[in-house]
Ligand SMILES: Nc1ncnc2c1ncn2[C@@H]1O[C@H](COP(=O)(O)OP(=O)(O)O)[C@@H](O)[C@H]1O
């Protein structure tokens with residue numbers, strides 16, 4: 067309760083301030099609509115927001131799962147060889163810092179305009195790098211005592227990977243996934259700004275803005291925020307389920 | 318007193334270590350980074366024999382090669398020259414056959430496994446059936462007085478308890494030989510003395526031979542049948558002192574022989 071209350075109070079206060087600010091005429095409503103105006107739009111558009119959020123959520127999820135599976139396989143492979151690891155880390159770090167979303171228009175042109183593939187592809191690429199980088203770091207960071215112990219047990223490379231490397235790298239994997247889950251939603255929404263199939267939150271935001279229906283645009287932005295938050299929270303939940311030993315530490 | 322001492326047999330059997338030697342280190346030299354500018358002669362011409370069921374401590378200043386010697390016996394590193402025989406076989410073969418259990422200064426538990434599953438791990442890798450594994454792990458945890466903590470994670474235990482789990486794990490395959498590198502080094506004096514008694518009880522109960530690295534003179538004398546004194550640069554064995562305490566308990570710690578032996582080891586370390 068004490069962890070939830072302060073941000074809640076802060077949020078409500080900020081909303082009130084915002085409302086007062088706009089009502090007092092300090093900001094033009096077409097630049098920043100009042101929270102009540104946005105709220106009215108959310109209520110009015112809730113079915114549209116829900117449908118668009120489902121479409122964007124499906125794209126984000128597909129990219130997240132696909133990108134993560136590839137990243138895990140790639141990290142496992144790269145951790146097996148010192149050379150591969152040393153070459154791939156700086157490369158991946160550089161690519162990770164690029165605005166990968168800029169690929170969206172190119173990918174859109176490579177597929178039919180009715181295809182969901184380009185958005186999912188962009189999302190998958192965006193997801194791949196943080197998961198790969200974090201997991202690889204975890205896989206390479208094995209406690210030397212664990213290493214020696216497994217040697218005294220005459221454990222094979224495979225046994226070592228499954229019983230020590232992977233579970234030991236789980237915290238790192240989830241660090242990557244937490245970053246990736248938020249990025250996945252951003253990528254899935256923003257990719258629609260650049261064309262392609264227009265059934266998600268991104269398309270709704272751009273079209274509302276084009277009609278200068280700013281409160282409606284903001285209502286869909288709020289939908290995108292909630293979608294991102296949902297992805298993040300589900301990842302946190304998965305993390306707790308997957309690592310019961312961390313949970314019991316807190317007590 | 319401790320959980321373990323009470324669960325050990327009332328009459329501690331006479332230790333017999335006349336039988337086949339458990340460890341034979343024969344004229345072993347270990348040079349790290351040979352031929353480079355940072356070359357270190359960690360061990361020079363070391364001979365050591367540990368009888369079956371014998372408790373031998375290695376003591377010496379830090380950097381004299383105690384850990385190196387232990388790791389050679391464990392086949393975690395290979396000698397530059399000389400041979401190491403464990404349980405009548407080359408050390409590498411004995412490692413593959415899990416002829417020894419090992420514990421380090423850091424407990425080195427797997428934090429994602431419960432206490433029970435940590436102890437089960439060496440058995441798992443040996444391919445034991447699940448039920449048997451579980452029974453054996455429970456028995457070992459009983460031995461170190463942690464049966465009630467089988468379902469806990471290592472992060473929930475104190476340092477002393479973690480170290481006991483590590484010892485239970487080292488004992489799980491019921492090896493004829495126990496290798497320990499300053500296992501109580503990071504513990505407070507009280508815990509340390511209790512674990513020393515527990516360890517003696519375990520060794521008596523299982524008949525395991527032990528090579529025990531320590532830098533505590535009193536610990537070495539209290540625990541050992543023989544204290545092997547080493548000196549640094551290059552690492553060599555300079556003395557081997559037999560210890561025969563009347564009993565290994567509180568009375569043993571008060572006995573005149575105990576203090577005589579402590580003095581003898583201290584002098585050997587000085588010279
Ligand atoms: N892997 C290694 N590479 C290089 N030098 C080492 C290595 N391991 C130990 N040494 C050196 O060998 C000597 C003996 O080390 P060690 O056996 O750890 O001593 P002790 O356990 O008695 O404190 C030290 O000088 C140490 O620096």
Ligand SMILES: [Mg+2]
Pocket residue numbers: 383384385
């Ligand atoms: Mg050492």
